Amino acid sequence: MGLLEIQRLSLCFGGIVALDKVDMTVQKGELHAVIGPNGAGKTSLFNCLCGIYRPTGGDILLDGKSIAALKPHHIGKLGVARTFQNIELFAQMTVIDNLLLGRHLHMHSGPFSGALFFGKALEEELDNRRKVEEIIDFLEIEKVRKKPVGTLPYGIRKRVELGRALAMDPRILLLDEPVAGMNLEETEDIARFVLDIQEEMGTTIIMVEHDMGVVMDIADRITVLDFGVKIAEGSPVEIQRNPRVILAYLGEEQ
Amino acid sequence: MRSKTFRESYREDIKVFQTLWVKLWLTTFVAFLLSVPLWADPYVIYMINLAGVSVIAAMGLNILTGFTGQISLGHSAFVALGAYTSAILATRLGLPFWLCIPAGGGVAAFFGILLGFPCLRLKGLYLAMATMSFGVVIEYTVTHWESMTMGVRGISMPKASLLGISLGDDARFFYVILAFVLLLTLAAKNLVRTRVGRAFVAIRDRDIAAEVIGVNLTQYKVISFAISSFYGGVAGGLYSYYMGYLHPENFTILLSIEYIAMIIIGGMGSILGAIFGGIFLTVIPDVIKAFAELLGQHLPFLQGRYDEEWNIATFGALIMLFLIVEPTGLNGIWGRIKTCFKNWPFTY
Numbered sequence: 001m002g003l004l005e006i007q008r009l010s011l012c013f014g015g016i017v018a019l020d021k022v023d024m025t026v027q028k029g030e031l032h033a034v035i036g037p038n039g040a041g042k043t044s045l046f047n048c049l050c051g052i053y054r055p056t057g058g059d060i061l062l063d064g065k066s067i068a069a070l071k072p073h074h075i076g077k078l079g080v081a082r083t084f085q086n087i088e089l090f091a092q093m094t095v096i097d098n099l100l101l102g103r104h105l106h107m108h109s110g111p112f113s114g115a116l117f118f119g120k121a122l123e124e125e126l127d128n129r130r131k132v133e134e135i136i137d138f139l140e141i142e143k144v145r146k147k148p149v150g151t152l153p154y155g156i157r158k159r160v161e162l163g164r165a166l167a168m169d170p171r172i173l174l175l176d177e178p179v180a181g182m183n184l185e186e187t188e189d190i191a192r193f194v195l196d197i198q199e200e201m202g203t204t205i206i207m208v209e210h211d212m213g214v215v216m217d218i219a220d221r222i223t224v225l226d227f228g229v230k231i232a233e234g235s236p237v238e239i240q241r242n243p244r245v246i247l248a249y250l251g252e253e254q
Numbered sequence: 255m256r257s258k259t260f261r262e263s264y265r266e267d268i269k270v271f272q273t274l275w276v277k278l279w280l281t282t283f284v285a286f287l288l289s290v291p292l293w294a295d296p297y298v299i300y301m302i303n304l305a306g307v308s309v310i311a312a313m314g315l316n317i318l319t320g321f322t323g324q325i326s327l328g329h330s331a332f333v334a335l336g337a338y339t340s341a342i343l344a345t346r347l348g349l350p351f352w353l354c355i356p357a358g359g360g361v362a363a364f365f366g367i368l369l370g371f372p373c374l375r376l377k378g379l380y381l382a383m384a385t386m387s388f389g390v391v392i393e394y395t396v397t398h399w400e401s402m403t404m405g406v407r408g409i410s411m412p413k414a415s416l417l418g419i420s421l422g423d424d425a426r427f428f429y430v431i432l433a434f435v436l437l438l439t440l441a442a443k444n445l446v447r448t449r450v451g452r453a454f455v456a457i458r459d460r461d462i463a464a465e466v467i468g469v470n471l472t473q474y475k476v477i478s479f480a481i482s483s484f485y486g487g488v489a490g491g492l493y494s495y496y497m498g499y500l501h502p503e504n505f506t507i508l509l510s511i512e513y514i515a516m517i518i519i520g521g522m523g524s525i526l527g528a529i530f531g532g533i534f535l536t537v538i539p540d541v542i543k544a545f546a547e548l549l550g551q552h553l554p555f556l557q558g559r560y561d562e563e564w565n566i567a568t569f570g571a572l573i574m575l576f577l578i579v580e581p582t583g584l585n586g587i588w589g590r591i592k593t594c595f596k597n598w599p600f601t602y
């Protein structure tokens with residue numbers, strides 16, 4: 001059994017069926033890509049996985065336990081982190097503070113020790129700051145670490161958001177279009193980071209991406225959604241040859 | 255060794271007072287404040303005391319509204335709860351000053367939590383209406399629960415004393431208020447730059463992202479309500495001792511609006527902003543009055559026309575002015591002045 005089991009997952013918004021009985025298994029350590037045309041339900045799937053949407057049917061099992069009804073902060077605690085398709089950073093805070101917020105679950109000081117700022121709270125700030133600086137080094141964003149995120153260019157903000165998710169020390173990392181809107185060089189950088197995260201940190205990654213070059217290059221397995229229905233699953237080579245996938249992508253032109 | 259140096263540099267990074275210069279400047283300023291009762295006019299001391307009480311209450315509101323983004327139009331209710339708790343405990347049970355103030359804060363915080371829970375799902379206009387209604391309910395209660403609050407007859411407070419020393423006169427109470435302001439300012443400053451404060455700002459800016467990274471919205475919104483109302487309650491307790499007399503009319507919705515004005519004009523989501531706003535709005539009525547009298551000397555039709563209504567109109571005008579022209583408030587202006595001086599003489 002996989003680390004993450006998605007079983008007959010359905011999600012409806014009134015009449016719109018965003019997800020229709022989707023089955024998907026993600027193995028530990030795997031880089032699993034989810035692809036599909038616009039509006040296929042990829043982001044909706046992520047929103048179900050991290051508790052923002054409550055599925056209308058089916059189940060999601062993490063380590064064999066259902067997480068479908070849990071609140072987002074609870075799922076975060078179980079080790080699921082994500083980035084968003086439209087960057088969701090805290091724009092007025094610095095890069096360091098954004099990443100420290102990613103450390104929220106690993107810190108424990110409450111309002112009283114925080115207000116005193118001696119001993120435990122201070123130690124905790126310093127320890128987690130070190131962890132944050134490691135991530136900053138890893139993502140090569142040292143130069144902007146004290147800048148408010150809102151002032152940074154798009155490509156860098158994407159990296160910072162990846163950093164905030166990494167700061168959570170996740171077991172499963174959900175990336176929603178990590179290279180969307182990037183040039184070739186930036187795309188290669190991110191692809192390299194993603195592979196490093198998978199290999200060095202042993203993190204399981206689920207990635208939604210439209211850039212087929214990147215997907216075919218780095219994914220171990222691919223699931224294809226179309227209008228909320230899973231139409232294929234397999235290795236990159238299998239997916240490239242799958243007639244249903246080709247039809248879904250080129251459908252309008254044929 | 256390597257990690258040691260890392261830690262030291264981070265420690266430097268997160269200090270409140272970054273440079274020796276700032277420390278020196280602040281020490282001088284506090285020393286100056288300590289000397290104020292020795293030479294200042296009693297009226298000046300009176301105004302500073304009132305400003306101190308406002309600063310504490312405004313700081314509380316700024317934690318809830320400015321930092322956590324939960325608008326409250328009922329802050330006066332918590333100030334009233336603190337004031338009446340202190341007054342009732344002091345007059346009926348004869349409890350000492352040092353117990354009545356934290357008790358006032360505690361009772362206010364308790365009600366803050368009670369109000370926080372039903373308000374969890376409310377945002378914006380709805381939250382404003384709910385908190386305002388709470389303010390109205392508390393105002394009604396203190397006015398009409400005569401057996402407890404003496405209603406419109408008001409409560410006369412005993413003089414505060416600590417360790418046998420009377421704190422009755424303005425000059426001595428000045429030090430009490432100053433101590434509370436310094437203590438609560440430091441606590442607030444520490445709070446907002448550590449884990450809890452970051453979570454507050456995260457909730458304000460993007461609540462969904464905050465929840466995804468593990469911030470429990472329920473818990474943190476309620477904590478914010480509790481802290482905010484604790485500050486309000488302490489301010490109320492100090493106010494009741496200082497004024498020596500409590501009347502329900504002191505705690506109307508206008509007071510809540512005044513606190514909102516303080517944090518807007520001072521600077522939303524900034525500790526220094528609450529200080530600026532609290533002081534500014536406390537002294538502004540006197541400025542208006544002086545201005546009106548000055549005008550009256552030259553414009554006969556304005557002579558002797560000044561009344562309280564002018565203050566309210568001016569507050570309104572100031573809120574509009576700041577919202578439109580300077581949304582970061584006095585704190586923002588102060589920040590620009592500082593940058594200007596830092597770069598001096600390389601200004602452009």
Ligand SMILES: Nc1ncnc2c1ncn2[C@@H]1O[C@H](COP(=O)(O)OP(=O)(O)OP(=O)(O)O)[C@@H](O)[C@H]1O
Binds near residue numbers: 040044045
């Ligand atoms: N909150 C919502 N309310 C109503 N409909 C929604 C909501 N969220 C998503 N949908 C609908 O669900 C369907 C799937 O949307 P989703 O955002 O998951 O697609 P996607 O695969 O991520 O597309 P894209 O590649 O454009 O990001 C769409 O038809 C969309 O309009």
Ligand SMILES: [Mg+2]
Binds near residue numbers: 042
């Ligand atoms: Mg999407």
